[in-house]
Amino acid sequence: MTLDPSRSKRTELLLVIAVALGTLLNPLNTTMISVALSRLQDEFHLTFADVSWLISTYYLASAIGQPIMGKWSDLFGxxxxxxxxxxxxxxxxxxxxxxxxxxxxxxFRIIQAIGSSALYPAGMGIIRSQITSNQAKALSILSVFSGTSAAFGPSLGGFLIHYGDWPFIFLFNFPFIAGSFILAWKLFPRDPKRTGSISDMDWSGVLLFSITIFMWLLFFLSFENGFNLWMLGVSIVLSFMFYRFELGKSRPFIDVGFLRKNGKVTLIYAQFILVNIVFYSIMFGIPSYLQRVQQMDAQQTGLVMLSIAGFGVLITPFAGRWIDRSGSKPSLLLGTLTIILGTLLLLLIQDQTSAAIIFIILSVLGISNAFNNLGLQMALYEFVSKEETGVASGLFMTSRFMGTILSSSLLAALFGKNITTAHLHSMAWVCAAIGLLMLFLTLRLPNSQQDLERD
Structure with a gap:
């Protein structure tokens, strides 16, 4: 059932806001906690290696939870x-x-990750079924909430720690939860009769997928201590086993046969991984660099980092209207080109560069994030049916968390023992190379599903 045409645009907007208030919880809680790690070390008498598991387990639970909850939203409503x-x-x-x-x-963080993992795939399924025209405009609002909330996380976390303590980071969620719950209860359409049961889930596939993702996580986190060959080998073998196992299932947890047949969707997931390697390398790497090398305090650092979030918010509505008119590919081309430009501009930063110059450089990366996030979402839904929205959205966000884990590995390799301007420049070169790979993948995408069918 779609929205009645007689219903006001205001109702559609409120429905989008209901989804957006929920979907921002996962990315926001991903980055807000980062500024509390030092305080938590003191509270619980931990080493940094110990406290880092608070982030890693959240990534892991989210990476596994997104496709599971996506499948559940398709099966149970x-x-x-x-x-x-x-x-x-x-x-x-x-x-x-x-x-x-x-x-x-x-x-409790794992429970939080699993719960917030349900919101994006279920919410995207509702948006796609209820709003059938100008979807890019609706998704642009979602992108402002979910795509840029991660960028606001460090600034918000620093503010909450300064005026309270680490528990405030969790209590901060309640206004968003309440707003989303009330609007969703009133505006979301009733679910149809259940089309499945718990037994319909491919639980063996879920278990094998979880073990595989966990093994890859251990491999990525081992980069700080060197390249672990046996972990890489085990991860590759488990990935192949999972692929072969799911390929033979009539109702697989992850339809690898669909991914094999639709290479364009796989390319979109790969590109989203690359986008998030760059984004989270900047989001976690730059604040530490600004405080350690540029000698900025927490407040200055937060203000400079707002350039990424602020320009992302400003550009996203324009990107949405452009995608509605021209499709996702032009947006992705501009997004990848600005990633390359922005990361190369990082090479201009020296030990005594002014905060204003750094702010301008980071704003270019904020612009690129707006075009890439929304462009990749719309590119995905051009090649995925409405019935597959839940699981496709779950895998999309799993790709995001794989990129986040890889960014942590990159930063551990570059900043693990010391943070200098030379290390920042090394990160910039790596991210620029990733931008070039993104450009190659973007050029391989057709302009639309119709172009793909003609090929």
Whole structure:
């Protein structure tokens, strides 16, 4: 059922906002916690290696949870899964500040990650089924909330730590949860009769997928101590086993046969991984560089980093209208070109570069993030049916977390022992090379599904 044409545009906007308020919770909580790591080390008497598991387990749970929840939203109803996700985030946000030990805190963060993982695939399924015209405009609003909330995370986290303590990072979720819950309860259409049951899930595939992702995570995190050949070998073997196992299933957890037949979707996932390697390398690497080398305080650092989020918010609505008119490919071409430009401009930064110059350079990367995030979302849905939206959206966000894990590995290799301007420049060269690879992948994409069919 789609929205009645007589219903106002205001109702459509409120429906999009209901989804957006929920979907921002995952990326926002991904980065807000980063500024609290030092405080948590003191609170629980941990080393940095210990406390880093708070981030790694969140990435892992999100990477696994996104496709699972996407599949559940297709089987059991998108509204049900969306509301379940909000309830799990509420539970975790209530209990995490009361954690008696660090182990309990990790457990509550995992619940939070699983709950927030339900919101994007279920929400995207609702948007695609309810808003049939000018979807790029609707997705641009979602992108402002979810795509840029991660960029606001460090600044918000620093503010909350300064005026309170680390529990405030969890309590900050409640206004967004409440707004999303009320709007979703009132505006989301009733789910149709359930089309599946728990037994329909490919639980063997889920288990093998989880083990495979966990092994790749261990391999990526081992970069700081050198290249671990046996972990790489085990990860590759597990990936091949998972591919062969799912290929033989009639109702697989992840339809690898579909990915094999539709190489364009696989390219989009690969490109989204690359986008997030660059984005999170900047988001986690630059603040540390600004404080250690440029000697900026937390407030100055937060203001400079707002250039990425601020320009992303300003550009995204224009990108949405452009994509509605011209398709996703022009947006992706501009996005990849600005990534290359922005990362090369990082080479101009020296030990005493002014904050204003750094702000301008980072704003270019904020512009690129707007075009790439929205462009890749629309490119994905050009090649995916509405029925496959849930699982496709889940895999899309899994790709995001794979990129995040890879960015952590890159930063560990470059900044693990010391942070200097030379190390920043090395990161810039790597990210520029990734930008060139993104440009190659973008050029391989057809302009539309119709172009693909003609080929």
């Amino acid at each position: 998108r509204k049900r899964v969306f509301m379940l996700g909000l309830c799990l985030v509420t539970l975790a946000s209530c209990l995490a500040p009361l954690s008696p030990s660090f182990g309990w805190l990790i457990g």
